[in-house]
Amino acid sequence: MESYRFQVLAHRVGGDPVFALATDGSGRCVYLGLNGCTIYDRRPFLCRSFDCRKHYLILPRQDRNNLVRIGLSSRAVFDAGNRG
Secondary structure, eight states, rough: OOOEEEEEOOOOTTOOOEEEEEEEESSBTTEEEEEEETTTTGOOOHHOOOOEEEEEESHHHHHHHHHTTTTTTTTHHHHHHHHH
């Protein structure tokens, strides 16, 4: 069985635990490499079930632009979401 590095966060509203893949000091997933996800072919269910394109597309345009401007996302994610 594959072992992944997770972190436990508190839900913003109820304080219940929320599990996420571990991140580095800049907030990026520890499994994100120069060419994308380094564990894509064996990624956990958490990653398989979450579509970041849809998540970002519910944000107002200005928020999406700010995420791109500060380097936390890319225009390609939004473009892919518009097609998906």
